[in-house]
Amino acid sequence: MRDNVNSGIDTAASKAPVRQKTNWGRLFRENAVTIMFVVMCIVCLAFSGQSLSYVMYELFGRLSRNAFIVLALIIPIVAGMGINFAITIGAMAAQISVLWVIEWGVSGLPGMMLAALMTVPLAAFFGFLIGKLLNKMKGQEMIGGLILGYFANGLYQLLFLFIFGNLIPLNAPGLVIKGSTGVANTIDLSTERGFKYALDGLWSMPFVEATHLIFAVLFLVVVVMLVAKKIKTEKALTYMGIMGAFAMLLQIPAVASVFSMVKVPMVTFIVVGVLCLFNTGLLRTRLGQQFRAVGQNRTVANASGINVDKVRVIAIMISTVLAGWGQLIFVQNMGSFQTYGAHEQVGLYAGAAILVGGAGVRKATNGQAILGCILFHLLFIVAPPAGKNLFGDSAIGEYFRVFISYGVIAAALVMHAWSGIQKKKSAKEALTE
Amino acid sequence: MSAEYVLEMRNITKNYGENTVLSDVTLQVRPGEIHALLGENGAGKSTLMNVLFGMPVIHATGGFGGEVLLDGEATHITSPHDAMTKGIGMVHQEFMLLPGFTVTENIKLNREVTRRNPVSRLLGRNMETLDMGAMSSAARKALDSVGMSIDEYTRVEGMPVGYMQFVEIAREIDKTGIKLLVFDEPTAVLTESEAQQLIRVMKAIAESGIAIIFITHRLDEVMEAADSITILRDGKLVTRLDKEKTSIVELAEQMIGRKGEAMVSVEPRAVPQDEVALSVRDLYVNMSGEEVRGVSFDVFKGEILGIGGLAGQGKLGIPNGVMSLYASSGEVEIFGETLQLGNAAAALKAGIAMVSEDRKGVGLLLDQSIEDNIAFTAMQVKGEYLTKIGPIKLKNSGAIRHQAERMIKELDIRCFGPTQHSGTLSGGNQQKVCIARALTMKPRFLFVSEPTRGIDIGAKKLVLETLVKLNREMGMTIVMVSSELQELRSICDRIMIVSEGKLVDILPPDASDADFGLAMSGIKPDEHK
Ligand SMILES: Nc1ncnc2c1ncn2[C@@H]1O[C@H](COP(=O)(O)OP(=O)(O)OP(=O)(O)O)[C@@H](O)[C@H]1O
Numbered sequence: 001m002r003d004n005v006n007s008g009i010d011t012a013a014s015k016a017p018v019r020q021k022t023n024w025g026r027l028f029r030e031n032a033v034t035i036m037f038v039v040m041c042i043v044c045l046a047f048s049g050q051s052l053s054y055v056m057y058e059l060f061g062r063l064s065r066n067a068f069i070v071l072a073l074i075i076p077i078v079a080g081m082g083i084n085f086a087i088t089i090g091a092m093a094a095q096i097s098v099l100w101v102i103e104w105g106v107s108g109l110p111g112m113m114l115a116a117l118m119t120v121p122l123a124a125f126f127g128f129l130i131g132k133l134l135n136k137m138k139g140q141e142m143i144g145g146l147i148l149g150y151f152a153n154g155l156y157q158l159l160f161l162f163i164f165g166n167l168i169p170l171n172a173p174g175l176v177i178k179g180s181t182g183v184a185n186t187i188d189l190s191t192e193r194g195f196k197y198a199l200d201g202l203w204s205m206p207f208v209e210a211t212h213l214i215f216a217v218l219f220l221v222v223v224v225m226l227v228a229k230k231i232k233t234e235k236a237l238t239y240m241g242i243m244g245a246f247a248m249l250l251q252i253p254a255v256a257s258v259f260s261m262v263k264v265p266m267v268t269f270i271v272v273g274v275l276c277l278f279n280t281g282l283l284r285t286r287l288g289q290q291f292r293a294v295g296q297n298r299t300v301a302n303a304s305g306i307n308v309d310k311v312r313v314i315a316i317m318i319s320t321v322l323a324g325w326g327q328l329i330f331v332q333n334m335g336s337f338q339t340y341g342a343h344e345q346v347g348l349y350a351g352a353a354i355l356v357g358g359a360g361v362r363k364a365t366n367g368q369a370i371l372g373c374i375l376f377h378l379l380f381i382v383a384p385p386a387g388k389n390l391f392g393d394s395a396i397g398e399y400f401r402v403f404i405s406y407g408v409i410a411a412a413l414v415m416h417a418w419s420g421i422q423k424k425k426s427a428k429e430a431l432t433e
Numbered sequence: 434m435s436a437e438y439v440l441e442m443r444n445i446t447k448n449y450g451e452n453t454v455l456s457d458v459t460l461q462v463r464p465g466e467i468h469a470l471l472g473e474n475g476a477g478k479s480t481l482m483n484v485l486f487g488m489p490v491i492h493a494t495g496g497f498g499g500e501v502l503l504d505g506e507a508t509h510i511t512s513p514h515d516a517m518t519k520g521i522g523m524v525h526q527e528f529m530l531l532p533g534f535t536v537t538e539n540i541k542l543n544r545e546v547t548r549r550n551p552v553s554r555l556l557g558r559n560m561e562t563l564d565m566g567a568m569s570s571a572a573r574k575a576l577d578s579v580g581m582s583i584d585e586y587t588r589v590e591g592m593p594v595g596y597m598q599f600v601e602i603a604r605e606i607d608k609t610g611i612k613l614l615v616f617d618e619p620t621a622v623l624t625e626s627e628a629q630q631l632i633r634v635m636k637a638i639a640e641s642g643i644a645i646i647f648i649t650h651r652l653d654e655v656m657e658a659a660d661s662i663t664i665l666r667d668g669k670l671v672t673r674l675d676k677e678k679t680s681i682v683e684l685a686e687q688m689i690g691r692k693g694e695a696m697v698s699v700e701p702r703a704v705p706q707d708e709v710a711l712s713v714r715d716l717y718v719n720m721s722g723e724e725v726r727g728v729s730f731d732v733f734k735g736e737i738l739g740i741g742g743l744a745g746q747g748k749l750g751i752p753n754g755v756m757s758l759y760a761s762s763g764e765v766e767i768f769g770e771t772l773q774l775g776n777a778a779a780a781l782k783a784g785i786a787m788v789s790e791d792r793k794g795v796g797l798l799l800d801q802s803i804e805d806n807i808a809f810t811a812m813q814v815k816g817e818y819l820t821k822i823g824p825i826k827l828k829n830s831g832a833i834r835h836q837a838e839r840m841i842k843e844l845d846i847r848c849f850g851p852t853q854h855s856g857t858l859s860g861g862n863q864q865k866v867c868i869a870r871a872l873t874m875k876p877r878f879l880f881v882s883e884p885t886r887g888i889d890i891g892a893k894k895l896v897l898e899t900l901v902k903l904n905r906e907m908g909m910t911i912v913m914v915s916s917e918l919q920e921l922r923s924i925c926d927r928i929m930i931v932s933e934g935k936l937v938d939i940l941p942p943d944a945s946d947a948d949f950g951l952a953m954s955g956i957k958p959d960e961h962k
Pocket residue numbers: 449454472473474475476477478479480481490847848857858859860861862887888
């Protein structure tokens with residue numbers, strides 16, 4: 001019986017699939033946003049007149065403080081909730097925690113840890129509320145989130161302008177300016193009450209040494225995995241090859257000098273690495289599979305018994321908490337933040353960065369987040385001087401910064417639509433090549 | 434366990450608002466039998482199954498009356514998930530698969546095989562790691578048992594619909610402890626050979642002791658597969674029959690409530706082949722699963738041309754390509770004028786209308802009323818059904834209502850009135866709304882793609898008769914695409930068969946079965962001789 005059962009469908013099977021080949025045109029179209037940014041970065045770099053070693057120094061600084069928060073976007077994107085304002089809310093939670101930690105005068109690493117601890121219930125609670133609200137407007141998350149974001153910002157201002165410092169007095173010097181209402185415009189972490197560089201300052205190393213150390217550790221990991229048969233031999237060899245080649249490259253003085261100014265804040269990057277592992281690991285769990293299923297099609301997910309609303313709330317909660325921590329990493333590096341603006345900015349930049357890396361509104365990976373972060377910030381570093389050199393006006397450079405961050409989100413969305421249209425055009429080409 | 438019936442639904446009553454869609458319906462299914470559930474479009478079959486699965490729509494609209502017994506014990510099924518844990522599985526009328534997931538991931542969705550890890554010990558099952566190896570070998574087993582040789586790592590996206598159906602079945606079979614499986618019109622999207630295979634698979638499943646409820650409009654399949662039959666009409670139980678003691682004719686009569694009529698048949702005639710209505714040259718269409726690879730043909734004015742072929746061979750791609758609903762290239766002329774491909778509005782403006790096979794996708798605006806759906810394209814494309822007050826254009830509700838009521842009557846759309854949301858119509862009645870919308874365009878040229886898929890025999894006859902009437906009385910040129918050869922032969926003047934995306938042959942409707950069979954497998958009959 002098996003034989004004729006099979007024959008019924010096999011005839012169709014052999015005819016159905018369409019051949020797939022590497023199609024450069026298609027590859028280009030699908031990554032148009034990223035490629036455009038690479039080109040822009042190279043052009044601006046050439047015209048900026050900045051030395052490579054300075055650019056690298058700036059870049060690593062920015063990476064260490066921003067990568068974490070961009071990585072926090074992956075889970076909600078995969079769960080189909082788009083790039084939403086949970087990041088902003090998470091940052092607000094972190095800022096509230098920072099304010100109180102300074103008020104209590106817990107400084108240094110203990111201060112940072114306390115703030116991180118406080119952020120968890122706050123951000124989780126906010127995330128829970130957002131999740132519930134977003135569940136009420138499924139499909140309109142992007143626009144609904146925008147409006148909710150404004151509303152949340154209003155509440156935040158109410159809290160910082162009116163409640164803190166007035167109804168609830170604050171005593172730490174510098175938090176409230178005498179004679180005015182509400183919390184001061186900037187909150188300074190570099191005083192003896194703050195925790196500037198609490199994480200970055202723990203352990204930092206020059207770039208070349210740091211890479212050697214990291215490679216050594218990774219090498220060990222690969223070897224252990226190879227012995228435990230958790231990884232294929234070819235794959236292990238490729239990894240080792242890449243690391244070896246890179247290490248060799250760094251032996252060349254010219255290459256090493258590019259990184260001469262870079263000091264790697266080891267703990268911060270380890271934390272970022274752990275978050276990458278967390279994202280990958282989480283997506284490989286039952287819960288991760290639920291995120292992906294819900295992200296693709298809620299009806300189907302629901303029919304298979306997944307509690308769609310609950311999964312979405314969990315995704316947002318994870319994202320807000322991570323974003324809160326990300327904001328802490330950011331402020332400990334910066335040493336101060338704009339009380340009333342820092343959270344807005346961080347949400348916008350994180351969204352733009354991940355889009356630049358080639359993520360879509362529904363698909364995102366660690367690699368895309370990191371790549372996007374690098375390209376976005378690279379452009380940020382080199383665009384203003386390039387603007388100045390080309391047009392003789394530093395204001396143009398400033399203008400460029402703002403333009404980039406807003407423009408990128410719009411451009412990425414338009415280019416997504418555009419690559420969709422392009423895909424349609426060449427039916428014959430697609431079928432006959 | 435020794436209850437006579439695995440499932441008994443007693444005196445089920447369901448109202449949607451004012452409307453009673455099920456009243457006092459009883460359904461009984463024995464272990465290991467195939468039980469067919471029959472009824473016209475809108476008779477309440479899907480609704481009865483929604484009750485069985487505790488679907489959210491049922492609870493959100495006030496629940497239902499009556500009781501449900503599993504293995505003789507009264508139960509309350511609160512959600513689809515609850516139904517699953519109680520051993521009831523469903524193969525849906527609309528596909529419930531995730532396109533971005535592999536076959537394995539779909540089969541194992543929310544029932545993943547996992548390994549414990551340190552985190553999961555702390556935070557619970559949701560944190561367990563997926564065991565892809567174990568998952569895919571389980572998927573392999575399930576696929577084998579439905580006779581599918583497809584690779585379990587293939588992504589569902591772009592798979593032919595027939596495959597998806599079998600993947601769904603494999604998923605249900607893979608569930609442990611399943612004792613009842615519901616198939617809601619599983620054969621509607623399948624070719625004949627796939628449908629045959631499906632019936633074999635169903636029989637094999639039933640033999641293993643799992644009961645099956647089988648909803649279909651194809652009565653010959655019922656006679657072939659079912660052990661017993663329940664017939665609904667207008668939400669009421671008509672009768673429960675044993676297969677042994679009935680016939681197709683009796684089933685048809687019981688469903689419709691009047692004497693069954695034969696299929697439509699028209700006088701063969703010679704259509705003058707002097708004026709070309711549509712000329713297609715070198716058409717390529719990139720519609721996944723239905724690619725067209727270089728097809729050229731002419732449609733003569735005033736004829737009904739049929740397009741047939743097996744599923745996945747490109748027959749659906751042709752109308753979708755000409756209408757620019759999918760990426761297409763080639764040269765198309767309509768009544769002597771060049772038609773720009775890649776612009777769907779141009780095709781509509783040129784007087785071509787299409788009834789799509791994809792009701793849910795491009796076919797219907799599900800959250801709009803029937804009347805808005807009917808008038809939508811005519812309003813958008815031709816600017817009809819609008820009243821102009823100065824520069825402002827307003828919807829002419831009166832004219833729309835009038836047209837909708839006419840269409841509801843002519844096509845016998847079973848609904849509570851022109852303002853009912855089309856999403857709440859039964860599957861077959863949604864199809865009729867699509868046809869009504871195309872007709873409202875008053876097209877010169879009409880594509881109908883699978884017009885009778887999922888509609889009952891009474892409605893099928895009505896639709897085919899309507900097509901003939903449009904053709905004979907209004908001189909409309911029609912191209913009909915269908916998987917049912919019988920249907921093509923009953924009303925078409927010429928029938929074109931495609932295979933592997935290419936035109937094989939154009940045959941007269943009275944050509945022999947053998948000629949059609951050969952053409953469908955890609956062999957031109959005269960080559961063969
Ligand atoms: N959510 C809903 N709200 C209101 N009415 C509904 C809803 N769902 C279904 N109905 C109505 O219930 C009736 C029965 O529909 P049902 O889908 O059960 O028919 P069916 O027998 O499955 O038909 P088909 O063969 O066409 O699929 C129809 O008249 C339909 O309009």
